[in-house]
Amino acid sequence: AQSVSQHNHHVILSEAASLELGCNYSYGGTVNLFWYVQYPGQHLQLLLKYFSGDPLVKGIKGFEAEFIKSKFSFNLRKPSVQWSDTAEYFCAVNAENQGGKLIFGQGTELSVKP
Amino acid sequence: DTGVSQNPRHKITKRGQNVTFRCDPISEHNRLYWYRQTLGQGPEFLTYFQNEAQLEKSRLLSDRFSAERPKGSFSTLEIQRTEQGDSAMYLCASSLAHLGSDPKPYGYTFGSGTRLTVV
Numbered sequence: 765a766q767s768v769s770q771h772n773h774h775v776i777l778s779e780a781a782s783l784e785l786g787c788n789y790s791y792g793g794t795v796n797l798f799w800y801v802q803y804p805g806q807h808l809q810l811l812l813k814y815f816s817g818d819p820l821v822k823g824i825k826g827f828e829a830e831f832i833k834s835k836f837s838f839n840l841r842k843p844s845v846q847w848s849d850t851a852e853y854f855c856a857v858n859a860e861n862q863g864g865k866l867i868f869g870q871g872t873e874l875s876v877k878p
Numbered sequence: 879d880t881g882v883s884q885n886p887r888h889k890i891t892k893r894g895q896n897v898t899f900r901c902d903p904i905s906e907h908n909r910l911y912w913y914r915q916t917l918g919q920g921p922e923f924l925t926y927f928q929n930e931a932q933l934e935k936s937r938l939l940s941d942r943f944s945a946e947r948p949k950g951s952f953s954t955l956e957i958q959r960t961e962q963g964d965s966a967m968y969l970c971a972s973s974l975a976h977l978g979s980d981p982k983p984y985g986y987t988f989g990s991g992t993r994l995t996v997v
Contacts, residue, residue: 796983808921808969809988810987856920863933863975864975866921870919870920
């Protein structure tokens with residue numbers, strides 16, 4: 765069965781620090797990859813996605829992610845975080861033969877100290 | 879584009895009662911999904927529709943759960959004889975698939991969810 769693993773449950777950073785959140789998945793076929801953010805009290809919002817092409821994907825709010833197929837990874841990065849980035853971040857994988865169903869990781873809570 | 883709309887936002891019910899939630903997807907989207915999210919966890923897939931056809935149901939969806947999308951537009955999720963373990967956020971999402979030519983799920987958008995509390 766497919767699974768998605770996010771390495772860090774809770775990350776605490778100071779403003780202007782760099783961020784990298786790990787995401788690994790287990791599936792050998794073609795995948796579509798997503799990062800979602802959930803701000804406190806709000807719904808899931810898409811940060812970025814990878815379908816094909818350039819493995820370095822740029823999203824909203826200065827976030828980017830890199831798909832490394834050989835490592836089954838899709839890590840999220842941001843060079844300089846802001847207090848407003850405090851939220852929970854979810855990585856999700858869609859196996860292309862599975863009708864759009866997303867398998868989510870357990871999430872990483874990011875706290876940014878002002 | 880008004881996004882994915884879910885109603886109600888919150889529902890408190892007594893154990894053993896039936897509840898029904900509604901989801902209105904983005905109008906041009908042909909796929910609609912239901913997920914469940916509990917505190918501290920990522921969303922878990924429950925079921926999905928392609929137009930009006932229910933194509934997959936998770937093992938999480940016991941026989942007390944039923945979902946419909948009768949005209950290929952809005953969908954309802956009903957839980958019969960609710961249990962305390964059903965307390966969760968129920969999320970709906972929709973996407974557009976170009977059937978037969980391109981299986982990628984475009985425009986995958988989530989609603990705000992319905993928070994169910996069973997007391």
